[in-house]
Amino acid sequence: MTPNQIGFALLYLGLFLLIGKWIRVRVKWMQNLFLPSAVIGGFLALLLGPQVLGNIMQNFTGEDSFWATGLLSQTILDVWTPLAGLMINVVFASLFLGTILPNLKKIWNIGGPQLAFGWTLGWGQYVFGLLLAILVLVPFYDMPPFIGTLIEIGFEGGHGTAAGLQGTFEDLGFTEAYDLAIGLATVGILSGVIIGIIAINWGVRRGKTKVISNVQDAPALRKAGIIEFEDRDAAAKMTVRPESIEPLSLHFAMIGLAILVGYALLQGITWLEGVLFGSEFMTYVPLFPLAMVGGILVQITAMKFDKVNILDRQMVMRIQGFALDILILSAIATVSLDVIGEYIVPFLLLATVGILWNGFGLFYLAPRMIPSYWLERGIGDFGQSMGITATGLLLMRVADPEMKSPAYEGFGYKQLIFEPFLGGGLVTALSAPLVVQLGPIPFLILAAVMLVLGLAFGLFYFGKMKS
Template identity: 85%
Template sequence: MSPNQIGFALLYLGLFLIIGKWIRVRVKWMQNLFLPSSVIGGFLALILGPQVLGKLLKPITGEGSFWATGVLTPEVMDVWSPLAGLMINVVFATLFLGTVLPNLKKVWNVGGPQLAFGWSLGWGQYVVGLLLAIFVLVPFYDMPPFIGALIEMGFEGGHGTAAGLQGTFKELGFAEAYDLAIGLATVGILSGVIIGIIAINWAVRKNKTKVISDIKESSPLKKAGIMEFENREAAARMTVRPESIEPLSLHFAMIGIAILVGYGILQGITWLEKTIIGSEFMTYVPLFPLAMIGGILVQMIATKFDKTEILDRQMVMRIQGFALDVLILAAIATVSLDVIGQYFVPFLLLSLVGMAWNVFGLFFLGPRMIPSYWFERSIGDFGQSMGITATGLLLMRVADPEMKSPAYEAFGYKQLVFEPFLGGGLVTALSAPLVFQFGPVPFLIFAAVMLVIGLVGGLFYFGRMKE
């Protein structure tokens, strides 16, 4: 493959992102669902690619025709396929860069109830998923036991986590798990937004919300995903002078260093395991959770030695957002519809069981675990447990548009403890290899214990706190 073909494939990404944004601006029902342009562009690319348009035109135009693969050439698909797995390292390396870590007491008091609730939702996804795998998917559909971990990987982890585990699934002998996980991530985002908006309307009617009494009609610009003129502000701060180094270049370099630190940690752990123990378990572990640790280490060093505060969190977020847009579009566009069709019933069961658990958590566990502003705070974790952090933030913004509740602060503190483990953290990355190595029952027992810890802490400690 030539550099020109690689460059053209990357330009194609921009084209579909712009078309996705244009559709979002023009189509009202997509605005009402708050669908990201990357999701719209990804679906459009999937439809216009070899799996839909190509299959329809191939019998007419012939296998050798350009149209046999739709409007996406094999070279474009070859470039797009690994992109999601690369971009997830950028997303996770930026999670803690440019942030100030608060003291543990404040994290515990404000974020504790949020952590107990999110912890229960995350580990509960493993419990219900592995039970489904043990009693249904393995005996009746001849699927590997680790398929039960896909609910947490796809829903809580999202497209990025699923993409980052693509190589792990191949090593474990069931590469089709990647397409199923990407499909689950897509279902999670869509159902998370739809169910979340319905839940907010229900909460308003039943007086379960403390901040809003009705869902106000958003401005046309806001619904189209365009910032209102009066609310526009700088996307990032200039912390260094461009004549010395471009601020974007500096932050990109720091993110690259964080990923390299994570890569070094992974290589070191793999070497130590092979040398001391003689096993190769760590070869199944992807890079992205270690890139997150690399980001934490880089931030700790920067906090200690950089007195000029050259790392700007907003600039880091812009790079993270770009990587996430590319990741989602590429992941959806390259998902295998044949695999989802082949395993449609297991895919449907995983989706329904995951959604049922999350809805149960929102309406039953939320009001019993969170002592104040339970709905405004629960809806954020529900959104995250259905379809990544961005979905949770979106639903919180709808339920608390002026940020009057402690939902945002508590959600952020929870992430400091939650993200290193679940939602794409170390547990998410290691769950499939652990189930493969030791079997589903030991991991199910471990997940059940973690779930009980979350439930006990939430129901009997935080849930009984006075407002």
């Protein structure tokens, strides 16, 4: 593979992102669903690639023809396949860079209800996923027990987490788990957005919302994913002079430093485990959760020594958003439809259990666990539990476009405690190896205890704060 081939494959990514955005602007029903352009572009690339268009054209042109791979050559797919696993390190290293880390008391008071609710949803995905695996998927479909962790990995963790665990799944001897997890992540985003929009409309009609009166009254530009002219403030601040270093370059370098710190931590922990215990458990752990830890350490250091605040959170978020777009498009475009087709019944069972649990959480648990603005706040945690943080933020933006409720602040504070563990954190990264090492029952017991803990705090502590 030559540098020119790699560069051309990356240009193709940009092309499909642009086409996805154009479709979002032109197609009304996609606007009403607020589908991200990366998801649209990813699906289009999947349809135009070898698995759909290529298979169709082979029947007419033969397996050796130009059209046998559709409009995407195998070289392009070879470049795209590892991108998601690389970009997830950028996403997680960026989570806390440029933020002010508040004290735990403020996090608890404002973000506590959403933390309890999100914690309940996340651990519940493990509980019901493992029960499904133990009772159905292992005995009837001969699948490994860790398959029960894929609901949380795919839904809560999303495409990036699933991609980051590809090597782990290979080491655990069931490579098909990667494609199933990517498929679940795709189902999670789509169903999360659809159910979320339906829930907000239902809440408006039933008087459950306190901020908006009609979702469909959103401005046309906002539906198309375009910022209104009067709201086009600077997306990032120039904290350093470009003649010394381009601000984008500086922030990219800081994110790279966070990833390197995470890599050093991972190598050190792996070496220490081998020396002290002679085991190799940490070799199953991907880099991205440690990249998040590296980001926290870099941020703490910056807060202590950087007196001129050169780190701009908005600039970091732009880099993070770029990495997330590349991640989602490449992950969807390269998912194996053959694997999903082979395991279609287990796949549908996992997806159905995850959707039902999260739906139960939103409509039944959220009103009882979140003392005020339960729909505006709960919809964000529901969106994250279905399809990563971006989906949660999207739904909160629909439910509370002017940020009049405590939803955004509570969601942000919740992330500081939630993300290091679930939704792509250490627990998510370690769950499948732990199930393999310890067996499904011990991890199921742990998940059940954590679920009960979240329910207890949500229902009997925060839920009782209602006036």
